[in-house]
Amino acid sequence: MKTCFEWFAALERHPRLNPGLRVLMAILGGYGVAWLGAAALTGLPSASKSDAVTLAMMLTFLLYLVNVLWIFATATLLRAALGLAIPAALFGGWLHFAT
């Protein structure tokens, strides 16, 4: 357990890996969350199906932006990862149970 923590701490301190991981999380992870989000948000109430798609796309791009900002602004890598995992779980759950 202790070495696990140490390993994570070393990861955080690494001057290249820390931002590097955040970049990967932002680009790939963020895209994954956006993918799920776009699908899930079409479930929001709207006038027509194409409106649902448009609304979903608009909201998703905004959420992706906020996601990216979060990943870089937040203090630790763990929080950054949570910033991906929680929306992914929410959207994934919505998709799974609502459709």
Added chain:
Amino acid sequence: MSLIADFLILALTLIGFAALSASMNRHAKQISNRSSHIASPGIRRLRLMVGWHLLALALYPAIKTYGISIGIAVWIGFLAISATAIALLLSYRPKMLRPVFAVTVTSSFIAGLALTVFARSP
């Protein structure tokens, strides 16, 4: 017709931004003849109010000429031009700001009159 309206939008935003810049000490010093001039807070607030109100007033000819959606877009576009003009004047020719201001105020009065007069005629 729309040329006069366009000019009016430009003029109003120009005056508005000039007033807004004058409300900041940093730029008021650039404009004023006395380099150590610091305007009283009352004057500064007046310029601030006048500036914002003129910017908002410029919306009226924009929307009247172009409709709401295009009008707002045109207004924003003119805001960019006026802001650039004032910023450049402040940096390169701060002494020119007063005469430019005076000329713009007079011509916008004339333009405003012209618009109202022509709008009334059938």
Added chain:
Amino acid sequence: MRFDQARSMRLSMSWLHTWSGLVLGWLLFAIFVTGTLSFFRNEITFWMQPELHRVKTNGLALSRAQEILEQEAADSPMWIITLPGARNPTLGLAWRADAPRPVAKTTHSRRGGEARGENYGNRHEGGEGRPQFEKNNASASAAGNTTSSRPGMKRLTLDPATGEALTARETAGGDFLYRFHFELYGLEPGWGRWIVGIATMFMLVAIVSGVIVHRNIFKDFFTFRTGKGKRSWLDAHNASSVFSLPFHLIITFSGLLLLGNLLLPSAVQSAFQGDSRAYMQSVRGGNTPVTPPSGERAPLTDLSALLAFTEQVWNGQPIGSITVNHPGDRRATVELRAANMDSLMGGRGAARILRFDGVSGQTLDMPAVAPPSIVQSVWNIQVMLHRGFFASPVPRWLLFLAGVGGSLMIATGLVMWSIARAKAREKLSFGHRLVDVLNVAGIAGLLIAIGAHFWANRLIPADLAHRGDWEIKVFFIAWSASCIHALLRKRKTAWIEQLVCAGALIAALPILNALTGGLSLPGSVEQGRWLLAGFDICALAIGGGLLFAAHKVMLHTPKFRVTKAASAIDTESKLSFPDFAQLQTEEPA
């Protein structure tokens, strides 16, 4: 700055802003510049066809146009006649050669076929090729003969006064720059758009992070300190970004939306269960449905009479186009479309339309089109702004100026990064050298390529086969040459030489125009051809600006002051990170 230490939001955003801007900055500059030019793509295309410059518009040979169409396009299901207007003085005819098919935006194979091969240079369309309301703004001038320009549409350009067919040189015109703007060139279909889409997301992150970083957005609004090196560049970057900030945000976000179906197909998949055809039709649900033909022949009514009637009813509002559905059939309909759009909210179909029965000439009631929903309006406003679907020149020019501001924003940002880290006599790191080379090639080099493209348009013989493709090749050859030049020369000399080259090429365009058969600047001003004159005037202004910039670079002597604090930051990591917060809050001397 280190991510594992305590840091403020501004510092994180500053890091993010720098990197998201830097990594794809040169590509974003190219996208922005070609996009800004695309607002005037019809005018650019017109400039690039000097044979058409002298067309006079005193008169409208509509009956001759109708005759020609009845001869050539008797079996066509749709005709479109684009009337001469401010943006194009020619009379344009277009007709479908075969039955209409649904045009899907995501039919990549078709896009790929268009993007390369002989069709590209020959093709000339005003937009994605949908023969609909876009034709209000689209140029109808094309390859002068009736060769098929893209699957389904044939075109012909007429002199509006005499009705005779005009031949103009084959050129992609402004459409090359337009297509480059969102799908680059020569790449597999979809890849270009993906790259542009990714770049757009980077841009959005850069803009928003930049706004967060810029703490004193109001206090520093007019701050422009001249002659202070890094600070002046920062002020220039701030000014060009902040003054047109609403525009930059809307353009970037709407750009994402326009590519949204490609970037996030899961939305359509989820809502329509993968049926993208149904999605396309749903999006165009607000359009007037076309009644199917009856099969019985009946002569088409006189279009000139319909035109006169419409002009009277609309009280002088300019008419953009005439669309005839199923000409020669008993159920033919004629739609006359206004040239101007009253509002952005209604989307592409918002122009006024008057509909007539094609045989009797009676007006028909327009089927009620539901007003757009809020979501649709928001989408429409953004997309209409992005695509510059205005008829009036003032909003279009304002958009153009904002685009210039955006291009300056990117350019100043890129140069500022390089300058902020420049040190005297120290060997540049690989990354720094890479950025320097990309800066020259991406900024000055792109402008050289554009200038060379227009020069090629005039110098390549008008009757050479596939000359449109050659113009494009010259664009890329010039750009490659500038890349190589940037690699070989030192930074300052590279900048000076390329800026002078670009400035000279572009500023000389009006002279080239006059010497190679186009309507010269005095001539176009005299005849009131303002949009043609506008091209020449802009060329002079931009070319002059570039030469002026070269002059300034030549005079510049860098002052390197390495303060103790700065050197302490530098020792931490190879690519040091100056704190822009400190630079910003200084008062001007």
